[in-house]
Each structure stands twice: as structure tokens, then as C-alpha cells.
Amino acid sequence: MGSFSIWHWLIVLLIVVMVFGTKKLRNMGGDLGGAVKGFKDGMKEGGQTADEKAAAAPAGQVSHAQTADKTTIDVEAKQKS
Secondary structure, three states: OOOOOHHHHHHHHHHHHHHHOHHHHHHHHHHHHHHHHHHHHHHHHHOOOHHHHHHHOOOOOOOHHHOOOOOOOOOOOOOOO
């Protein structure tokens, strides 16, 4: 009585597919997978200490966390002599 049978779950699945459609469900699955991957990458990066981050990104190079978005312009600064 407390748990649903396989027929109940199949009917629920059929109703969900009819309401949302297969394309939207596929897109939602891809978005969810991307979010989980981003979370895992963030957890790996967040576990590093400041010394490890400095060793991972040599001087003069921008690490992955510091990359600019596509709307910014990359300019090289020159020192006056």
C-alpha cells in the first residue's frame, strides 16, 4: 500500500513526457549534467590552497578562474622607460 507499483511510475512518466515533450526533457538533462560538471570542477579548484594556485599558474599567465568574458577587450600594458 505504501509504495507505488511499476504501472503507477509508467503512468507518471507518460504524463510528464506529454506535458513537457521529449526535446525539453533532453535539454533539461543536458543542463543538469553541465551544472553537475561545473560543480565538480569548482570543488576541485576550491580545494587548492593559495600556494598550489600560484604553482599551477606561472607568472604572466592567466589561470582559468581569471579568464575574461567574451565582451572584454584584452590589452597589453607597456612600462615607460
